[in-house]
Structure formats: structure tokens, C-alpha cells
Amino acid sequence: MESSKQGNIFVSFYKSITDFDYYKHFIHQTTGKAFGYLIIVSLFFFFISTLPGIFQYKTVVEEIFQNTEQLPYFEIKDGKLRMDSDTYHVVYENKDIGMIVIIDPVNGYRKSDLSYYPLAILLTETELIQKTVTAYNTIPLESLSMFTLTKENITQRFGKFFLTLIPVLTIYMMVFGLGVKVLACYIVHFISIIYVMIKRINLDRKSIFRVCCHAITLPTVVGTILTILKLNIVFWDYIFILAAFLYSYNAIKKYAGDR
Numbered sequence: 001m002e003s004s005k006q007g008n009i010f011v012s013f014y015k016s017i018t019d020f021d022y023y024k025h026f027i028h029q030t031t032g033k034a035f036g037y038l039i040i041v042s043l044f045f046f047f048i049s050t051l052p053g054i055f056q057y058k059t060v061v062e063e064i065f066q067n068t069e070q071l072p073y074f075e076i077k078d079g080k081l082r083m084d085s086d087t088y089h090v091v092y093e094n095k096d097i098g099m100i101v102i103i104d105p106v107n108g109y110r111k112s113d114l115s116y117y118p119l120a121i122l123l124t125e126t127e128l129i130q131k132t133v134t135a136y137n138t139i140p141l142e143s144l145s146m147f148t149l150t151k152e153n154i155t156q157r158f159g160k161f162f163l164t165l166i167p168v169l170t171i172y173m174m175v176f177g178l179g180v181k182v183l184a185c186y187i188v189h190f191i192s193i194i195y196v197m198i199k200r201i202n203l204d205r206k207s208i209f210r211v212c213c214h215a216i217t218l219p220t221v222v223g224t225i226l227t228i229l230k231l232n233i234v235f236w237d238y239i240f241i242l243a244a245f246l247y248s249y250n251a252i253k254k255y256a257g258d259r
Helices: 002-007 009-018 020-027 031-069 111-116 151-199 205-215 217-228 236-257
Strands: 074-077 080-083 089-094 099-104 119-124 127-131 136-140
Touching: 009 020, 009 031, 009 205, 009 217, 020 205, 020 236, 031 089, 031 099, 031 151, 031 205, 031 217, 111 119, 111 127, 151 205, 151 236, 205 236, 217 236
Parallel strands: 099 119
Antiparallel strands: 074 080, 089 099, 119 127, 127 136
């Protein structure tokens, strides 16, 4: 019965946060089980933290293409944008996330105004401008001269395409997030090894690693809550490592003191 409890991931999760004495059970786990715990907890909480972003992405995509359907007819043909309009159109604008999408067939929108938005897309008569926080790319429409894109093509095909990207982007972000958590675990592992060597505690590196796999539990939970609430803490990455190490430190200290 005790062995069954130790193998229960919910018990492991709870004890990882609340009971340093219980870490002696983690030390005697297999490395595979400890690493499996790290993977499951990391993926679960990273998925939870991405949900607001996923819903926001879906909402933005749907709104952009719904607004595009309301525009006058336009097409991109022979490397030029042609539109039945004598002014530019703001297809989407959200100042909360700092994003704007504009179709401008008459070059009436000042490109310098894009600097007010971290994310911006501007389609002019001859080029497509994409702006992010770190990049500013200009794509001449001449490079698309072999294609003819109409309003219907863009709203029907591209809208569905961007929505089908949701699971792909989710998986990509989860894999990336898992990699970050594993790296953090190894950093805490390295620091914990140094502590064990200094204190001359009789604990091998694999056992220390098992401790570290569980020590990142609370920092992971806190990080998820901060992400959902959109709260930014300066030097959070360092605080994450420090908090995880403090768990590892106290668990190892408790283990050494009981022997």
C-alpha cells in the first residue's frame, strides 16, 4: 500500500511541495520514474499556461478574417494589390496586445506609425510589411507574381489554415517549455551537486537528480499562475532556479540529518 502511494503522481505532486521528509522516497525511486514525473508535471502546467494564449490566438484569427470579409473586393495579382477603395482599411487593432493589421491600396497609411505597435502587418499596393518586437520584414509582392490571391482565397483558405496551426503551435510550445524545464532541472542539479560535495554528504548524482526533478514543482506552479494572470516579475528565471534549489537544499539537508 505504501509503495502504491509512492508511485501515485498526485501524492508525489503534493509531497513535493509540502513535505521535505518525503523526499527520501524520491531518492530511492528509479531515475526513469523521477524523470517521468518531471515530464508529466512540466507538460501539464505548460499546457495550462498556454491556454489563454491559444484562445486569444483563435479569437484574433477569427476576428481578422471576419473583418476581411467586410472589406471591398481586392486581389493580389501580377505583383500588385488591387482594391475597390480609395483609402486604407484597419482590418484589426488591439491596443491591449499591441497589434494592428492594415490593408492600404493607396499608400495612405504612414509606415512610421507601425512603431507604436509591437506586432503589425501592413499590406500596401506593392509590398507586405511584417513587424514584430525583434524584426521588421518587407516582402515585395512581385515575389508573389506567380500567384493570384483574391479576397475569397484569403478569407476561406488562409483563415482555416491559421486555425489548423493551433495544435501544431501548441505542441511546439509544449516541447519548447519542456526543454526549458529540463534545462532548469539540470542547472539545479549542478548547484545541488556542488552543495553535496562541499558538505560531503553521501549522496550520488543520480539520487540528487531525482530530488531535483521534484524540487521544481512549486516554482512551476507559481510560474503557471503568473503566466495566466499576466504578471511579470523581474528576474523570474533566476528566482525559479533559486526556489527550486532551496527545495533541493532542504530535502538533501533533511535526508543527511536523518542518517
